[in-house]
Amino acid sequence: MTQPSVDQVWAWLDEVPDPEIPVISLVDLGIIRDVDWQGDTLCVTVTPTYSGCPATTIINLDIETALREKGIDKLELKRQLSPAWTTDWLTEKGRAKLEEFGIAPPQPAGGPDRCPRCHSANLERISQFGSTPCKASWRCRDCLEPFDYFKCI
């Protein structure tokens, strides 16, 4: 088969959902650092979000499964630690999808700017941590709904 272009591979990877937050793709999450052909081997470079995140191994498995289904048989997954993943790498599309799903996207101020449901700015933090390593727990004082906030790191 002819070698799919790097752009094509990026498009395929953009269809692979994050295992913990399936509304966004791995590309949206900003953890795919590089896609490159080295001879007849496709190298995909991935950076972990949190060093202990249990989703990391599942993510590698999902990438492999998705690309094999597209006919890629020579595949190498590389781990890259530096530069360390930052929430600045979330795509705008990813941020919008997070909010639509009910998770407030990260903000430089260190807390959500508005409730993902009613958009009120009257908020309080419940815990610095949440249901996954990448989230914290907040509550809206107006609609009273608790919600996840994607931590800014």
Add this chain to the structure above:
Amino acid sequence: MTKDDALFQFLLRMGDNTLILGHRVSEWCGHSPVLEEDIALANTALDMIGQTQLWLGLAGEVEGNGRSADDLAFLRDAWDFRNVLLTELPNGDFGQTLMRQFLFDAFQSVMLNWLQDSSNTRIAEIAEKASKEVSYHLERSGDTVIGLGDGTEESHAKMQAALDYLWPYVGEMFDGDAVDAVLAKEGIAPDPAELRPEFDAIVGAVLAEATLTVPDSPFVHKGGRDGRMHTEHLGHLLTQMQWLQRAYPGATW
């Protein structure tokens, strides 16, 4: 001592600190005072176990005997561990757990900050990654120490008692030896004594705001980071942590 021997020892110290403290903190899972704290402690433990995989993974590579991070974690006995004694102490109450976390986070943040400029790029990369997580831990453990220290009469008394109990274990983190001297000369890792002023500044500011008093005693418990003499608590911890690999050698997920 060759540079690689020293490097292996240093990486064990880094990895064993996060492994043993990570395991200790995970013992709170399902037992914390409130749900949010349970989640916070479990997440903190998870970050530390994740960092352990990076440190011990590199330790295995440096050693060159084909041992993986899992082999090092589950198949060594107490005398081969190189964690400081502070990390293996039992949790005590919630306040004591958070005080221990704060003292360790303060040390770790200063250490990782230094290591980000290590002449060994693998170490610098791990430090860069772990540093982000540890800053977050330090913010939380510091806030909690202040909240409980400057809280009710009872919470204040418990936090002061925790500090009095844990303080004699602080000095070991800064007690350099031949391993550190070899690595300091190469610009790979610091002489830990060099980190003390910055640690004292962080801890002094938080404890003052928490209305807690640093004990006036120079006594230091040591023997963990050089493996000479661990406390009896480490062996008990390992019986839990290593049970599965001991009972079913080589078992995999």
